Amino acid sequence: MSGLARLVGGPADIGRGPVFWSLVALTLLGFALYPSAVSEFQVSNTAYYLLNIPLGLGMALLWGYCGVLSFGHVAYFGIAGYSYGVIAGNLSDSPSGPVVGALGGLLVSAVVAGVFGYFVFYARVQKWIIPILTLVLTLLLETFLGQTAGYQWRIGSVLLGGYNGMTGIPSFGFGEFEFQGTSFYYLCLVLVLACYFGLRMLLNSGFGQVVVAIREDELRTETLGYDIRARQWAVFVLSAVLAGLSGLLYVQWGNYITPSQVGLLQAALPVIWTAVGGSTSLLAVVIATFALNWLTYTLSSEGNQYAMVIIGALLVVTMLFFPRGIVVMLAEHLDRLLPRARREARR
């Protein structure tokens, strides 16, 4: 195996062997051709399912691979979204406004996550407290943003907009070109692929191995000479940037963001996607994020008042029968059914 193939195809995620990769290729082909087969509306809807995936991936990285649960990652989603809105909105005359805005958005969420992460990890705060700390942070952010309705909350020419949210956020683009509809869909698709394969390679690298080692046994890893605080911090910031990427795509999709995007209800969602798919696999989280977003929309689109009951019951059943995540456990099952493919994969 060449170095690159080993990085991509390594054991950090489920799915190895030619059968798997041909399935992936087929699925990708399907996604690539999808816009030409359906209406503009379905394309934009599918883009929405896709744009949530980096947030889910960040969650899988942090929780599934590093063992740190954040209940407030939507804070970075929101921070990136709002920052993009402020920067790109103020630079709306400049052709590079959206690009600067996007970079700025990611940078701001990385900085906030960096400061908060330093505060948490370098103090060696107990692990089970981290979810609550992160949740409190995002609730603080929501409370603050909710009351920014007035003119004094204007940054440059952009109003934060309070609870009603920030409107008129520019779409992403370069110069004259704007990502909208189908092109936005492809933008999401490419970014999701980049995130997925990037993370897969990262986790198959030495860095990834140490991250998994930290999840398995912090003390053991530290006494092998690793500063686990620095690694946890780095993973935290990286996952916050991924959440921020979703936030950027979200505001570019709807040209709009509200404080409820960083509220309690939204905060639980990435955790749910990750748990349902199986937190120990990137691919599982990708699938679960896509599927659950699709399901939520489809049920509500029917105007069915039982939608929430169905989703709730589904979560309970999934966790009862697939405690380590539905995708992960199905994959393991499949693995057992196909012993030959498995042996091949080992090689």
Add this chain to the structure above:
Amino acid sequence: MTTAPMLETRRLNKRFGGVVAADNIDLSVETGELRCLIGPNGAGKSTLFAMLCGIQRADGGQILLAGRDVTHMQAFQRVRLGVGLTFQTNRAFHQLSVRENLAIPRIPHDAERRALGAERLAVALETFGLDPEDETRAGELSHNQLQWLEIAMVLSGYPDLILLDEPAAGMAGEETARTATLLKRLNATGLTIVVVEHDIAFVKEVAQSVTVLHQGRVFAEGPVEAITANEEVRKIYLGKA
């Protein structure tokens, strides 16, 4: 001036609530020495061990590594100075393969240490019959193999001093002997070894010198024969003290 001892503690203190776990412990281990720390349950062995490797903070006193004060250093910083350690319960990564376990430790950049470390690791792998390219999941190994794997794993970080907490716990006679052989062979390469042990037979087998801890204090210290013959030490072990 003589070179500083590999490991030294000065008036090390630790309390838990009302219990004194370490009471002014002075300890000195020379480079190349193989020292055993023994003592009955509750003597303060584990606390001392935890303080040496930086898992617990001392309330007072100093810890020096090759003459360098490491009292306020984090565990990983001490490891980078050349300490390796194993725990009482096996803490190899059960989810990872043997190869991955051996690949995880952080390797120092110093070429001299690398060469020496690689040699020691090779000794360990040979003694235990471990294959460094083995892709078997560690969780599938037997208890003995896991214990050995953890020692090999620590050695893959190329340390100058290893602290082992009951390395032969739960092993049968033949395996215990193999572990003892390894410690002696490693020691012969100049590696400093500190072993916390319960099993007097094992101590007799490997140790050159022994420190006895009792109620958080250094109770006795000396060559292994003198200590095992000591009447007071026997009393402690039989609970008569």
Add this chain to the structure above:
Amino acid sequence: MSRNEENDKTVRTDGVDASAVPQAEADRGTDRGTGRGPAIRRRSFMQGAGATAAGLAMPTVIRGLKTARAAEGKVKIGHIEDLSGNLAVYGVQKFHAAQLAVKEINEGKTLKGGPVGSGGIGVMANYAAKAPVMGDGDKDLKFVNKGGDMTGTGMAFVQDEDVLIDSGESGLLGREVELIAPDGQSNNNIWQQLTRRLIQEDKVDCLVAGFTSAEREAIRPIVDKAKQLYIYTNQYEGGVADSNTFCTGAICEQQVIPVVDYMVKTFGPRIYTIAADYNFGQLTAAWTKAFAPLVGGEIIQEEFVPLSVSDFTTSIARIQAAKPDWVFTLLVGSNQSNYYPQASAAGLEYPMASTVNMAQGYEHRRFKPPSLNRMYNCINYMEEIPTARNQAFVKRWYEMFPDDPYIGQMAQNTYFSIHLYAKAARLAGTTDQESVKKALESGFSIEAPEGAVFLEPSTHHCSHYIRLATADAEHNVSFVREWPSIQPWWLQRIGVNLVKHKEYKQYIPDEDPFFSMFGKKK
């Protein structure tokens, strides 16, 4: 879903003459009105006249725009409200209102009303120039509560009792009306997805949607991109100037000013404002602060409460420390409703005024008396309005939805808004959206259950029949004062004219120099 009876389907043949339908309605109105009081006859005459005037104007306005889509197929009304989740309380009411309106349209019914020209004279002609009798003791109150008395000496105006008349066709323009009503789940993201679906996939002819301002702002960019005809039926903070959006709910200037005026004159000038800490609360508080000095009032303290707060002990103590004459409560959502029982139990007995409670979430029915004792609220609709037309509406509602707990202000707004859309489409003779928007901009008046409502063309907002409702110690509701028509004037004052200049934004009071002299917060 739309529960329409498929019977009596008198499908009209093709192209409907633009002016014929309102004319026919007006005629029918005259027939029905025969033998009633003179006022009604005059009303019918005016309606006819309005229709004729519009008919004259129409050829240029509407006919040229008749690029209608094929007349076959159903007329689709998209309706998004929250049927589940936190806001379902209000969403389900509004959904039922839409179902009722669509059912009536399909059964060949319409509300009275028609285009009356951009000045809205048709509305005002219905009333005498003299101000209505003000409530000042039992004697006079009765008159107003009954909506006037034909033979009484204090009579100032009169309203039609029977406003639901035959439309002359079943359905709309000979087509059946279909309601497509997905569930917003109290989640802004789903709102955006559903709006895209209704516009791009279902290609609805009219979108009626939105409870919170956040929901409206979430979907407005999508609406504007598609130039979708959109009706927002909620009471809100005001300021939306959007060529595609028609706001049929009451706004600050229609509610805050009358109630503050009344409260200052009745109870005294010292006002304590406690408001929800978000756009609606802050902007309404800003209106209060700006207006109170003009009637001699003074805001002695303002407190803004985050939406998550549900324990009001400290706020209650602050009010007691401030000793106001009355408290202006602009609290929103079910957490914040807790204020009322908590204040009552703590012995807080100041008179209260509001523009949000009772009419939306029927707090006077849900909370045990006397939590809302001496609560005064300016509303455009409450189920208790004692007029005959409203009682008939309430009866129709509960025949269709016998288990509903209450008919709120927003539900009534949705109800008349959908009828209003149908009338405008008939006037346009097509469901082509640009044509219908033009028709809606022709100065439309409709006889809603609350009273006459006039859609003001330049701002796309409605004049409303505003009543000052109050609850007593037993939570009986009475109406102490009425304003038969209050115009939405603020957007006009700052120069918005959507007929002439297209706009797509929401103004906030800070953009108005008139407001800028008052600080907003703290």
Add this chain to the structure above:
Amino acid sequence: METQSLVLSLLYQLGTSAAFFFLAAVGLIIILGMMNIINLAHGELMMMGAYTATIATHAGVPFALTVPLAFLVVAAFGAVLERLIVRRFYGRQLGALVVTWGISLVMGQGTLLFFGPFMPSIKIPGGSFSYGDFSFSEYWLVLIAISVALIALLWWLYNRTTYGLQARAAMQDATMAKSLGVRTGRVYTLTFSLGAGLAGLSGALIAPTATIAPFMGQQFVAPAFITVVVGGAANVIAGAVGSATLLAAVKTPVGMAFGAFYGTVALLFAALVIIRIMPDGISARLQRWFDRRSRSGLL
């Protein structure tokens, strides 16, 4: 007189606020603090208690009796929940989190479908009295007293009864407890059911002061979690009492001086700071303090 009544009012606010935090958290103290189950359905259990009390009151049962009734109903429901679902998630904290979230969705929306969007509330028992400028609700004083009684009862239950001892043993080391003959399965069921029942009880107690609606539980979730986490795990009961008091002591004066927005922000900020400087929670700090006192012979 002026100052006196202001001080009295501040004390009263502090008491009610602390009682609110404590009541919001009391069920969670057991379920999160002791069993380590992140129970996101906590709010819905409180909602269920509130509905039970409200329905029973409307049916003519005196309010005082509906409170124990709510305890029993929700405790029974909790026992069923534990047997059927929750018991498979011990030691799997995050699985439990998702499952309880699912349960909360089903309970909230199910209540909406079954009982409609609102339920007429019940009257707050008792009247009010005033002193100086301020007036006070008698019912809240009763709630403060009940909170104190609950604290005492819980302390007694966990420190002086066989069940309490067994429960604490089982939570610390299930295998060990099992080998000593403790029927851990039953202890878990009892404990979860007790936690659920307490949530129901406090839901019923808060019901008269709240809007009775299907999603009313959501308002308690954040305060409850913050209270328990700030309290810490060393001694969950003492911790929760300490943190409820401390949080109230931050929120009340700030809220009184600057208004509710700053009160809320101060509360959340205080929580962040406290967790940061006392990662083991207030209870660990308290315990150390007691230890020192007892060593020096003061206690």
